[in-house]
Amino acid sequence: METSDIEGDLSSVLYTEDEILAKIASVARQVEIDYAGKDPLLVGVLKGAVMVMADFARELRIPATMDWMAVSSYGSGTKTSGVVRILKDLDADLHGRDVIIVEDIIDSGLTLSWLLDNLKGRGASSVEIFALLRKPEAATVHVDVKYAGFEIPNEFVVGYGLDFDERYRNLRAIGILAPHVYA
Ligand code: XMP
Ligand code: MG
Secondary structure, X not given: OOOHHHHOOEEEEEEOHHHHHHHHHHHHHHHHHHOOOOOOEEEEEEOOOHHHHHHHHHHOOOOOEEEEEEEEEEOOOXXXXXXXXXXXXXXXXXXXXXXXXXXXXXXXXXXXXXHHHHHHOOOOOEEEEEEEEEOHHHOOOOOXXXXXXXXXXXXXXXXXXXXXXXXOOOOOOEEEEOHHHXX
């Protein structure tokens, strides 16, 4: 099934679905080694991480559970506000758990550094991060990302869960949104 209609709004495709799945599989192999004998709690950050979580969790060959949080750091535009709000909190008790935060993208790092502190403060045994994408040029705070997928240019990207104004999440590929779409 092609998604060519919405792919037409991209100025370029950065990663195809196959490339994304291969990257997720290689991260899963490493996580299987690092968490052997453990039962990690995967914490997905809604809504952007839905696709990463779905593919990553199914790729893992060790026991794992999933929970979800929704935080807000962006409005409807393309610039970060620096303000993080919890829109939906976790159901799970983090005491003694080995948590892996599953994120779509780390841009300024503000969201993840806040989230890391927040979850560590709930008594988790460990908290690590898997971020599929990272914009190194955009980092304003340093965040230790144990499992990093692709390093991307400092451009606004959409697809595979990532949105512009709630659109393009259902694109299978990840690409750079053409300026004419938001100009
Ligand atoms: P920070 O700056 O706090 O941002 O690391 C993390 C959150 O910002 C969103 N974000 C993007 N969303 N395309 C998107 O669709 C992008 O290029 C982009 N850059 C940042 C995203 O929600 C992420 O969780
Ligand atoms: Mg997001």
